């Protein structure tokens with residue numbers, strides 16, 4: 051997927067703002083060597099460096115890495131595929147926030163993470179878990195189907211595993227999972243009633259490929275109308291995020 055890194059930073063800063071609490075779970079020690087996997091525009095990578103670690107941010111999107119390098123010139127960033135990366139040194143930790151759900155080849159990702167860690171190294175992450183944004187996805191499918199785009203609704207841009215599925219994969223690779231949780235985190239959508247449209251334009255364009263602009267506007271309005279009764283609280287819209295968080299140790 052091609053990312054609009056400017057729009058991402060401008061309107062979707064909540065992605066890395068929520069990630070700050072995942073950083074607490076990472077519990078960085080001075081001088082540790084850390085990979086930030088799926089670093090996006092690099093805000094958390096910079097914070098990891100500010101905590102005293104030597105960090106490399108990697109992301110499959112050249113647009114995101116270009117923006118990160120511009121904004122944080124003293125930080126090390128590389129374009130790399132999460133399912134196929136390799137370094138010539140071993141790391142103390144791999145951190146990942148809101149990125150693993152874009153990586154469908156989870157077994158390959160977990161192998162790359164495992165291989166890049168020192169013995170005793172840790173993998174600390176948060177991603178969308180099972181049923182993340184279920185209402186948003188269901189509403190999108192319903193409206194696309196109504197407009198005759200059933201096939202587009204069947205597209206699955208994201209991988210939202212259950213706790214058992216992902217931790218099972220971690221264990222199968224040789225990790226010991228010392229913490230895992232699957233919890234609700236309603237997430238504020240910016241710009242009021244436009245929030246659903248903006249979120250879907252940013253993160254879900256795969257659903258809408260080839261739909262003429264006028265019809266798309268209508269479709270997005272209908273999706274918002276369907277979601278409003280469940281998403282609205284005190285005049286704002288909140289998406290039904292469900293997070294999966296874990297700490298896994300390479301024994």
Ligand code: BEZ
Pocket residue numbers: 148151177178182208253291
């Ligand atoms: C998430 O953080 O849960 C998420 C972000 C973008 C697309 C899908 C899920």
